[in-house]
């Protein structure tokens with residue numbers, strides 16, 4: 058932390074999960090949670106006491122590789138942060154591969170972190186579900202997920218670091234490692250262009266407008282609770298057949314997304 062502050066870093070990625078827990082026999086889970094909280098509170102006080110302009114970004118991961126890690130997902134880490142003494146100093150560093158190891162939708166996790174004001178940093182790479190840490194080149198295996206992630210980051214105007222935490226294939230020589238690093242950046246930028254294309258595509262936007270069409274007839278029961286709103290909600294007679302007739306062309310929209318990614322639009 059001293060070095061990070063001296064070098065002018067604003068975000069300290071806290072990778073605290075090396076090795077993980079291989080057996081639950083020796084220790085209390087509640088103690089382990091408490092020790093982690095105490096340590097993070099200690100570090101935050103150290104940063105404040107030294108006047109450092111430094112925030113912590115916690116990086117969750119489910120297992121490493123055979124041991125279990127506490128706070129295994131972005132959602133779990135966000136819940137921990139809310140219990141700290143200085144939650145404003147602490148956010149998350151979500152990593153594609155880590156959420157994919159748990160079979161989760163990474164973009165949803167990133168969106169929740171963003172919504173909470175906690176997306177301090179991000180680790181981009183790629184990973185199939187159900188495997189240990191693969192750390193592939195960004196966009197190497199799950200293009201559609203990578204596209205929706207990039208689209209989210211660009212649409213909301215994420216201005217933090219786009220950090221690639223990935224590893225080239227074991228066969229790579231120096232030139233191939235450079236191609237790997239370039240590939241991570243190229244794929245991000247290509248998907249950024251695809252996101253702009255998605256947002257400008259008239260047919261795609263027309264389908265979205267159709268999907269989001271809202272007569273406004275239930276506006277007074279949406280939003281905050283009131284006794285009146287609850288009474289109105291209970292009094293609505295939903296016509297199942299009429300609701301089912303409404304067109305929801307998700308298949309057409311998704312196919313257009315795939316065609317856009319395949320370069321035929």
Ligand SMILES: [Mn+2]
Nearest residue numbers: 116152180222
């Ligand atoms: Mn990482």
